Amino acid sequence: MKPHYLALADELQAGIQDLEPGARLPSEHQLCTANGVSRVTARSALQELERRHLVRRTRGSGTYIALRIPYPIRPGTAPSWSAIVLAAGHVPTYDIVDVSIQPATESTARALALHPGTPVMRVERIGAIDGRPATYLAMNFTTVAIGTDVDAIRALLTQDQSTTSLLADEFGITLERAATRADLRPIDRHRAERLDLVGRPMAWRTETVNRCAADRQPVEHTEAWLRADSFQVYMELAAPDGPSPFASHPPERYQ
Secondary structure, rough: OOOOOHHHHHHHHHOOOOOOOEEEOOOOOHHHHHHHHHHHHHHHHHHHHHHHEEEEEEEOEEEEEEOOOOEEEOOOOOOOOOHHHHHOOOEEEEEEEEEEEEEEOHHHHHOOOOOOOEEEEEEEEEEEEOOOOEEEEEEEEHHHHHOHHHHHHHHHHHOOOOHHHHHHHHHHEEEEEEEEEEEEEEHHHHHHEEEEEEOOEEEEEEEEEEEEOOOOOEEEEEEEEEOOEEEEEEEEEOOOOOOOOOOOOOOOOOO
């Protein structure tokens, strides 16, 4: 026999199919009254929907339908996070966490074809969608590409400007995606807090190397943590001698 909370969660999932992202769900108290269940069952049902990444719970505010923007990882896609959000019809903004010159870690040095310890420009930002924190970005740039003037870069990074457009506009560097890998893992406490997450839930971690389209030299090594209730990450691979049959057709929204 299915546990009561799972039965309620399945019923709620079926009922939210046509609701728009951001729509508010009934409170635990309202679910108790409407469905004749205990407060524990109502809370567990909402927590189950959260584990399925279908809702976003905000402490002290309520439970809302998750956005889950399609986030394709495939050859030829633009490396800009902002472009993906804009293409979905939403507004990307940023808050700067830190801009600094740091020695390249072993992984960054390998990604950018540098010697370990070589200075790189590191930019850490919180990306928001329609004002809600959605991703933590840690970007490492070769100083050959953008120099070492931390104050200048900080001044150039406006709230709504992506680093991809910054490199194009200020340095004449058009980026293209060279490689990306992604996996789902528990987010660390520090980034979870910055993304308004409770505990350490599973989040998408992507690691990307972007290169200059003109000379194909690596320019940027980025680690991004994406809220799983903000993005529907999916991968597409195709044989090199033919087009992907899935291109431009994101998977149906999971509910």
